[in-house]
Amino acid sequence: MAVAAMTDMQRLSYETNGFLVLPEALSAVELKAVREAADRAEAVWRSDPSRPGARGAGLQQVQAPIEYDPVLRDLLVHPSVFPIVREILGDDVSMIDNDYFITPPHQKSHAGWHHDVGMRGVCHPQSTLMVKVFYLLTDVPEGGGGTAMIPGSHRFHADFPLPKVDAPDDMPGKVCMTWPAGTAYLFNGRVYHAALANQTAFPRRALIYNYGHFWMKIWSGYEPSEALKAGAQTLEMRQLLGIGDAYGTSLAS
Numbered sequence: 178m179a180v181a182a183m184t185d186m187q188r189l190s191y192e193t194n195g196f197l198v199l200p201e202a203l204s205a206v207e208l209k210a211v212r213e214a215a216d217r218a219e220a221v222w223r224s225d226p227s228r229p230g231a232r233g234a235g236l237q238q239v240q241a242p243i244e245y246d247p248v249l250r251d252l253l254v255h256p257s258v259f260p261i262v263r264e265i266l267g268d269d270v271s272m273i274d275n276d277y278f279i280t281p282p283h284q285k286s287h288a289g290w291h292h293d294v295g296m297r298g299v300c301h302p303q304s305t306l307m308v309k310v311f312y313l314l315t316d317v318p319e320g321g322g323g324t325a326m327i328p329g330s331h332r333f334h335a336d337f338p339l340p341k342v343d344a345p346d347d348m349p350g351k352v353c354m355t356w357p358a359g360t361a362y363l364f365n366g367r368v369y370h371a372a373l374a375n376q377t378a379f380p381r382r383a384l385i386y387n388y389g390h391f392w393m394k395i396w397s398g399y400e401p402s403e404a405l406k407a408g409a410q411t412l413e414m415r416q417l418l419g420i421g422d423a424y425g426t427s428l429a430s
């Protein structure tokens with residue numbers, strides 16, 4: 178039997194809450210390299226307004242950062258995070274989308290409460306359709322524009338009456354992802370989550386990698402370029418970039 182990627186504590190925490198925090202997922206050396214790669218990507222993106230992404234007051238979004246730099250591509254398979262994603266989703270894991278989010282200072286929320294998977298959730302171990310990983314590139318304090326989640330909401334039935342709130346920050350019972358740079362957190366795509374307001378003077382910077390199953394379509398606008406696919410050297414990377422037969426592609430085979 179394969180060695181489990183999650184400890185018992187992590188498995189219990191993930192199953193109970195629908196999310197898992199991985200402190201110091203990036204070492205100091207890795208964080209520096211990733212941050213420099215993200216800065217390079219941002220500079221290229223800013224210099225060419227035709228590049229895809231959002232350029233609004235509330236969110237600056239470098240769409241598909243894996244296209245910009247091999248360091249950002251390789252985070253897809255980070256050795257202390259990807260095995261957990263694979264354990265949750267299974268051997269047919271694939272990439273669905275990826276982003277670099279910069280939440281500017283003194284801005285309202287850019288995303289109200291939602292889940293990422295529109296399909297009705299069912300409580301079955303093999304029904305997890307998406308897992309999204311955030312890597313924090315800056316410290317995120319209270320009021321710093323971080324993600325918030327409702328623990329256990331991946332098991333809410335489709336008609337669950339979510340409290341109506343004026344602003345995402347007003348949601349009772351939310352848990353805020355206020356963690357130091359280098360932290361990763363991941364969550365089941367059925368977890369209700371939101372972006373909170375950034376009331377600080379500093380941008381929040383986070384890389385986001387969303388995974389699903391190989392038979393699912395990669396989100397429109399995130400289909401890997403031919404150049405990126407040509408450079409995929411490993412079975413893992415090829416599968417994550419959607420290379421293979423629509424059905425039956427699996428890291429187990």
Ligand SMILES: O=C(O)CCC(=O)C(=O)O
Nearest residue numbers: 278288323324370371372
């Ligand atoms: O910016 C955030 O923390 C939340 C982003 C979000 O809602 C999402 O990725 O679906």
